[in-house]
Amino acid sequence: MLTTMTRYMPRRMNARVASLLVLGVGMGLKAQQAAPEKDVLIFTNGDQLSGTMVRSVGDSVVFNSDMAGEITVPLKQIKDLKTHGAFAVLKHGVPVAQSRKVVPAPVEITTDTLTVEETPQVPSQTVPMKDVALVVDEKTFKSSLTHDPSFFQGWNGAVNLGTSFTQATVHGGSISTGISLIRTIPVIPYLRTRNRTTANFLENYGVLTTPPVLSGTGGDVQAKTSIMHADAERDEYISKRVYVLGTVAFDHNYAQSIALNQLYGGGFGWTVFNTPLHQLDLKADAHYQRQGHFDPTLNLNLFGSTFSEAYRRSLPYKMVLTQTAAYLPAWNDFNAYSANGSLNLAAPLFKRLSLNVTALDSYINNPDPGYQKNSFTFTTGLTYALK
Incomplete structure (x- = not known):
């Protein structure tokens, strides 16, 4: 039939049809050759x-x-x-x-x-x-x-934010914000970890103002809350579960007379187990700590250690529970020890957005006179996963 149809076509059109047929057959053969074998x-x-x-x-x-x-x-x-x-x-x-x-x-x-x-x-x-x-x-x-990825590749983590405001005779508000970052190399989760880098920042800040009519003073009275924590850690694995670590941390706590606490140290860590259900890490280090108080005469240069544990548990409905605890003795001043702990529950809401509930407890044995040794903070807010 094709021969009969082309018999009545002009020669120029016959040439075009022939070229298209040859081109189509060629492309079909090329596509067939390029298709990968299964x-x-x-x-x-x-x-x-x-x-x-x-x-x-x-x-x-x-x-x-x-x-x-x-x-x-x-x-x-x-x-x-x-x-x-x-x-x-x-x-x-x-x-x-x-x-x-x-x-x-x-x-x-x-x-x-x-x-x-x-x-x-x-x-x-x-x-x-x-x-x-x-x-x-x-x-x-x-x-x-x-090939190792560049410093800016492979990061994962989350950003969280919580706020509260009061506008009445007593007025004020508070804000809690934080960011947690983690980078594991290799970035593919099922490959054996060679190194891990973590960085965290947390700030709880609030001011509550009481007017003279209630405070009984000649002016407004402000109650202030300011708790800041920042840390970074680098882990280099020497086996599947054991790693050496370097760490740095900074703390400010208005409720415990800490103007700025600085810590620089190194030590060892052990991943006791790591499964999709749960993970437990134990760590110990030796460090230098500069304990800066509101009263500069009470500042201390300490040499001590940190003994800590971190636990993660996956719960039903994709909820995640994380818990940490640390004890920090000072070897050159046995009175200047401290401890801290945290408990966080994250429940997914929509895609990368989660609801988080966090309890933080911090203890210092040698605060300035008049300040309590213990500080407890409970916050709720929203968390956005970066990846």
């Missing part, structure tokens, strides 16, 4: 899924199926999985410096073994799956392991 996952019961392998961590494989989406499959259910893309195979106990030299290549995974296919750069080898810690795609491997 990985095929064969289960032990004979079922199959086509798609792309994402990664393998521990005793399971993450597979992006064309039909079922991203799924996690235990190794014991996999008969065979052969990839067409290149993957880096990282083994248990191999130092990071040596792992960085791994050359990605296609792999084949079974229940018990992993085989690296031979390429011009990589010889074929078979590894027992029990020795494999992680199998990660070439792009992720190069971006997260062979």
